[in-house]
Amino acid sequence: MKISDFLSSADVTIDGAFPDKQKLLSELSRKAGTKLDLPGERIFSELIKREDLGSTGVGSGIAIPHARFQQIAEPFGMFVRLKKPMQYDAIDGKPVDLVFLLLLPDSAGGEQPGALASAARKLRDQKVAAALRRERDSDELYRILTAD
Secondary structure, eight states, X not given: OOGGGTOOGGGEEEEEOOSSHHHHHHHHHHHHHHHHTSOHHHHHHHHHHHHHHSOOEEETTEEOOEEEETTOXXXXXXXXXXXXXXXXXXXXXXXXXXXXXXXXXXXXXXXXXXXXXXXXXXXXXXXXXXXXXXXXXXXXXXXXXXXO
């Protein structure tokens, strides 16, 4: 699965500013809920449930918060580069500045792991992560994220 299958250029944000992880996830939930016609509070609740199982801060300044929903048929993504890194309880203990939100269908199909694996693989590439941190234009960030 390609990132362009579940991320649009309109859902890429540069210099997002949030005081903490809860506010970040709450605001992303609200925005995603508007786009998907789902209650933002429900999205937030599911994201928090997932975080309670273990942090989605995967290390190296990257977080991939995700949750599954019966109400959606296709994966949906949002990407935010934070203005200032924040504590996120990442597995390496380091602050996070690159956040890729994923909302996935609650089916057992192969699309779910494909979307999550695609995002994780892309962000784990050190050259890609460096380019995402350096770039100043959201359209260019989208191009970096969706390039093969």
